[in-house]
Amino acid sequence: MNLDFYKYQGTGNDFVMIDNRTLTFPKENIAHIAKLCDRNFGVGADGVILIENDTDFDFRMIYFNADGSETFCGNGGRCAVAFAKHLEIITSKTSFIAVDGPHLATIENGIVSLKMIDVDEIILKENSVFAYTGTQHHVELVDNLDNFPVFEKGKEIRYSYSAPGSNVNFAQKINETTFRVRTYEKGVENETLACGTGVTAVAIAMHKTGKTTSNLISLPVEGGDLEVTFSEKDGIYTNVFLKGPATFVFKGNLKI
Numbered sequence: 001m002n003l004d005f006y007k008y009q010g011t012g013n014d015f016v017m018i019d020n021r022t023l024t025f026p027k028e029n030i031a032h033i034a035k036l037c038d039r040n041f042g043v044g045a046d047g048v049i050l051i052e053n054d055t056d057f058d059f060r061m062i063y064f065n066a067d068g069s070e071t072f073c074g075n076g077g078r079c080a081v082a083f084a085k086h087l088e089i090i091t092s093k094t095s096f097i098a099v100d101g102p103h104l105a106t107i108e109n110g111i112v113s114l115k116m117i118d119v120d121e122i123i124l125k126e127n128s129v130f131a132y133t134g135t136q137h138h139v140e141l142v143d144n145l146d147n148f149p150v151f152e153k154g155k156e157i158r159y160s161y162s163a164p165g166s167n168v169n170f171a172q173k174i175n176e177t178t179f180r181v182r183t184y185e186k187g188v189e190n191e192t193l194a195c196g197t198g199v200t201a202v203a204i205a206m207h208k209t210g211k212t213t214s215n216l217i218s219l220p221v222e223g224g225d226l227e228v229t230f231s232e233k234d235g236i237y238t239n240v241f242l243k244g245p246a247t248f249v250f251k252g253n254l255k256i
């Protein structure tokens, strides 16, 4: 089949976006997903996002990692909002559904603010924190992020969790409200330039462990700047918002 696709990126986390409101994309065939994401033989991306119709929400977002595994993606969610606006499904506000549940979002001048799920699954470990922010995240503070072996250590930790494993975020405290983050993503099996659910996990982990008392955290990542805000009561994090740019890169057509 001939496939029309769009490429979007959110702070360097990049995605092939497909308007699948006609349900013609063969999503059960993960070879197509892997090929689209292949940076040598395909379009090249960290994941594939399908936009489909839904009876109760503006649209349904379906996210596949580059290896074809399905989960939620925060930066992907922000790009899905920008793409839905381009498709004229929404204007500046939306309520959409994804694999982890419903999401609200707004878009203004290319900046998307996305409401994440409430976060109540937070496990404090000796030198790390695990948090579920729509997908699995391990968070660890390090001193020198520039020279940290993110790929090697990330891969080791990713497989130390039972299936489906965990994404692994290494964070460095810059000041009371700013934490720099580098992430190894499962499903991509590499370091990516940004991870939205990952920086959300970092912000919450830093607050939970007393590394900050702020509920507005700036999170510089390799591909740009993200921001996370939240409310906290009795250890449960609500009104969690992930904010940052979501940008169209190019569109194309290819035979799959």
Ligand SMILES: N[C@@H](CCC[C@H](N)C(=O)O)C(=O)O
Pocket: 013, 065, 071, 072, 073, 074, 075, 076, 135, 136, 167, 185, 186, 187, 188, 192, 194, 195, 196, 197, 198
């Ligand atoms: N980059 C994403 C997370 C994508 C999913 C992740 N690789 C997983 O398998 O959990 C984000 O922006 O949240």
